[in-house]
Amino acid sequence: MISETALLESATLRSTVLEHTDVLDRVKALSLLPDGMHVTTAMVAAYFGVTTEAIRQLKARHREELSRNGMLTLQGPELAQFKRDILSRYPGGYPQPRSSLTLYSRRSVLNIAMLLRDSDVARQVRVYLLDMEYQARTQPVDNPPAAASAALDARIDERITHILGRTVVPMFNALIEASSDHRQELIALRTGVQRIEKRLRQHHARLQRLESPREDRPLVGVMASMDAMNGREFEEHVATLLRRDGCTNVIVRGGNRDRGIDITALTADGRTLAVQCKRFAPHLSITSPEVQKFVGAKVLHSSEVALFVATCPFTRDARNIAAEGGITAVHRGLLEEWSAGAPLTVLQ
The missing domain is CATH 3.40.1350.10 (Trna Endonuclease; Chain: A, domain 1)
Structure with a gap:
């Protein structure tokens, strides 16, 4: 069984449980930026109850690992586009960075939970992860084909969401910038795509909640x-x-x-x-x-x-x-x- 110490020390072990991003919301609600996908350094610090400097130091020590799991830093034209398309819609509620902005996906926030030592929230997230890992190792598999099908459906949902967020929406952004005659129609289409992307994420989260242990179900571990x-x-x-x-x-x-x-x-x-x-x-x-x-x-x-x-x-x-x-x-x-x-x- 994976121990908490091993999880803190081993990047390989951390990578095996990074798909369980739903545990973040089980411990504490994670606020997202208006794009529904990212959080800032300040938002990560608020979630874990630590200082922004603690998150920055952790980012500096583990930049490569966090980048693999969805952390990115926007500068120049990318930052200008993000401010125009996302932050400008809520100017009073979010910071307007001048030169750069580091964004974290839910996966990279979970990654941080497995690296932060002096945070009770991070410790509680790790507890949930270890419980889930124990259950996965000890629960008998009665219907492997069904389990494989569910896993495949989840991967398809995640892939569609990834394509919509990283390919289709940016494509609409570029078309909107280049077009004047059909600008409103393109904006409406982009909004529709973003709505579908959000519903897919909500659908995936609901499935995970339905499939997770409840008080009226037999629990393992x-x-x-x-x-x-x-x-x-x-x-x-x-x-x-x-x-x-x-x-x-x-x-x-x-x-x-x-x-x-x-x-x-x-x-x-x-x-x-x-x-x-x-x-x-x-x-x-x-x-x-x-x-x-x-x-x-x-x-x-x-x-x-x-x-x-x-x-x-x-x-x-x-x-x-x-x-x-x-x-x-x-x-x-x-x-x-x-x-x-x-x-x-x-x-x-």
């Missing part, structure tokens, strides 16, 4: 099964993991009177253990106030070992407070490894 649990089921799952790793006197205390502790136990070597469980959606994060509350509960119960187990990431502040308070933050990635059989070091 370690994390997918936990995402389908309710709070009590998740606490029982964590209790099972504790027993598997040698803990004794494991008691699930969850409820309104748990006073901040969901599970208590003794480690295999006799230390007192307190556990807080949070089954949150993968796109959310555990924040510092939640960890601070658990620090107080840990002190109240005089626990020697404390675990904060969550199905989502922790913010940087939350991780720092956990470390200062002697709490082991079991984030989504670590929880996946633990559930798959790897023991937690703190319990040994």
Whole structure:
């Protein structure tokens, strides 16, 4: 199974999952320019919650890889045409660059998500990608011909969209510039082509949503099964993991009177253990106030070992407070490894 570290380090592994651009919208809505295809450096930075300088530095380090996946820089006549055809239609809402403009396709934005280390949004995107990769490797294929047909249809849709966006629309742009007698008719035709291109993208996105796991469908994979649990089921799952790793006197205390502790136990070597469980959606994060509350509960119960187990990431502040308070933050990635059989070091 591909790990997050391998994904961050290997361009080859990143290239194997770049077609899953739909995960961007699962984590957070990605705003696009009026052409419906690109975003600017500032828009990429806003999506990932980082500075534009961080994106520029990443672009400088990985320019070749990002360019292969749809990043381009417009200058001169190309920039003038883009400003005239696209940005001029929304002059108040988008920057008007003077000398150059870097644009990113959805594929290159996903590429950035696999390169950014200090972004919770990027980390959540990688979590989704790793879950999808796990499902693809473990789900049995009952009907290979149908799967192959669906993949072929998706490639055809993408190819048509690519041709419309990169060939047909620019051709209309050139005709509009060269023609005076039929300018309005050509503009109307171009608008129609762009509308078809947009509908194809929407159709492809709807198909992906329909084919993706839902709560009323059987889910495959370690994390997918936990995402389908309710709070009590998740606490029982964590209790099972504790027993598997040698803990004794494991008691699930969850409820309104748990006073901040969901599970208590003794480690295999006799230390007192307190556990807080949070089954949150993968796109959310555990924040510092939640960890601070658990620090107080840990002190109240005089626990020697404390675990904060969550199905989502922790913010940087939350991780720092956990470390200062002697709490082991079991984030989504670590929880996946633990559930798959790897023991937690703190319990040994």
